[in-house]
Amino acid sequence: MPAQQDESREERTERLLRELPKQLWVGGQQRPAETGKTFPVRNPATGDVIVEVSDAGPEDGARALDEAVRVQEKWAHTPPRERAEILRAAFDAISSRKADMAHLMTLEMGKALPESDAEVAYGGEFFRWFSEEAARIGGRFTPSPAGTGRILTIRRPVGPCLAITPWNFPLAMGTRKIGPALAAGCTMIVKPAGETPLTMLLLGQILADAGLPEGVLSILPTSRSADLVTPLLEDPRLRKLTFTGSTAVGRTLVKQAAPNLLRMSMELGGNAPFVVFDDADVDAAVDGAMLAKLRNGGEACTAANRFHVADSVRDEFTEKLVARMSDVTMGAGTEPGVQLGPLVNSDQLTTVQGLVQDAIAKGARLLLGGVAPDGPGYFYPATVLTDVPAEARILKEEVFGPVVAITGFTDEDEGIRLANNTEYGLAAYVYTRDLDRALRVAESVETGMIGINRGVISDVAAPFGGVKASGFGREGGVEGIDEYVETRYVALPVP
Incomplete structure (x- = not known):
């Protein structure tokens, strides 16, 4: 239900917490954690518990990856225009629910409401931008310089992805990863920060309402990040990791992802x-x-x-x-x-x-x-x-x-x-x-x-990203979708 103009702040809080998804988002619907456990989300302005959400564990991660793998091929072959229309519908829904999303973000993260308003506008724009990029994933066709054949390149989605997002921008750090992944034809599992899972769970509902097929996106809040993430990184079916967070954690994740040679994007600390x-x-x-x-x-x-x-x-x-x-x-x-x-x-x-x-x-x-x-x-x-x-x-x-x-x-x-x-x-x-x-x-x-x-x-x-200990890879801009596609070369004979 969208915000009512005459709602008080207290009424809006009560309505949002009543309507909000509080369980894991897997297979296009809410599901409780396999353990049956929950963890609290607190209001930084008071320290009080806002709500309890389901606490994902390794079994939930395996179930989400099963779903991602199951629908990966079908989603990859979904026409780019259809993927684009889903992202555009989600952008429109975010825009129409700006007041609700900003209020929820302030409750769980603490930032001043004008900052949350700005983030909703910024975060939603990634869905609009990548809805426009979805139909522009092209390759090239050129003659071989030696005249011995023809060179054809095709850009294909990398496959199931894991996104780990931080607490400071609960919406934008998610849409900046989900947008290009879905536009490219990748399925994705998102592990939001334990401090701020509510905005991402609401986004899952918005994407489902926009027509995103079941299984393409899963959202797994957890208070035990290592227990959830480590088995996923060890599973050879996962093909990409994208992380925004501290340099120390990023270094650990790079080491964990190295044995399976995962594609990685790391947006790490700054100074x-x-x-x-x-x-x-x-x-x-x-x-x-x-x-x-x-x-x-x-x-x-x-x-x-x-x-x-x-x-x-x-x-x-x-x-x-x-x-x-x-x-x-x-x-x-x-x-x-x-x-x-x-x-x-x-x-x-x-x-x-x-x-x-x-x-x-x-x-x-x-x-x-x-x-x-x-x-x-x-x-x-x-x-x-x-x-x-x-x-x-x-x-x-x-x-x-x-x-x-x-x-x-x-x-x-x-x-x-x-x-x-x-x-x-x-x-x-x-x-x-x-x-x-x-x-x-x-x-x-x-x-x-x-x-x-x-x-x-x-x-x-514009492309967002750093060098040195601030990571590698770029998000946003025309460069952002490159992180979610791989280039295939097809050698053709001279006609």
Whole structure:
């Protein structure tokens, strides 16, 4: 049932939790876990249990893979236009249920409601984009250069896939994988994060209502990820793994997937530099910093973590940024006017507190925030540190919180060196008025994505992904579907 315009927040919550799928999604319908177990999903703003959902185990994974294998060939041979129409219908349904999906996402993840609204729009667009790409999976036909034959290439779906998605973008990280997989003709099993399974379960219902055949997509929430995932990776019928999450977990999954030589896409951790050169428009840089830092409350792999600001403009930038950060309203994400919701759980709160305290202990100056309020909930305020020393952990580790860490630099070469002084290479942000400098830096910074005078870089039509310890493979854009197809070469004789 779609949202009612005159519903209160409490009424909407009650209705959604009553109607929401709470069991595993296998074979196009809800099913309880084989063990009969459930696990709680909590509201980060209060710590209270929202609802209990079925807790998938290895038997459920095997059943979902059986379904995926059973329908793989039929789905692969479904006309591309039919696959496209299902994705487009799902996009329309997501758009029509935007208020419900955003509210549900805020309940389970904590982000402010405007952030959830933006994610629903962004996440839904992957279904529209890949509905348009489904009919454009082509090959080529060319003569052999030696004149000895003809070369025909065919692009075919890789087969059953496993997608492991994170908690910070419960919808978009799923649609960014499900969209190209279904468009390419692959079946898929999704294991959503244990903190945020509800949005993905609702998406399963939406896809079924849009006409997705039974068995093509399964959704398996679990509190025991290793127990579910390890047997799937060991099963030779699984042909691809796509994962978004931490670099540490990604490294483990790569090792587990190696014996079966699975196709893999890894979108891993980030430690994005935000570099402000001496010729930058400082006001524009502050605007961009607010977007790059506080999008999703800082809980984003693309979030700016290290702010390297030219010494000649550092005081001005810092003063203006502190003023802007001071005006940020923190509270429960469902409340009107809130810009910064809670962190996702107590572990994340402890991590952010530890990074800030370590920086201060090593000589950083605290200009704003830095102290978590008393509970309930997992709140941490907008925080600004300056004069952060090179040995501080916050310059080396992913923050995933609303914390700005500022350091200075003298010239362009030092700015580039500081930007690259990390094992990660997902995103970077650069502010300069000099086009030649912008191009030099874009060619020198070791990242998969770079924003020039922009604080938000994610775009459905652009390839998303990183280098170094931030992973490999690309999602979105025309490149995104390449991760779900393999190229077959057919050698033909000269006619």
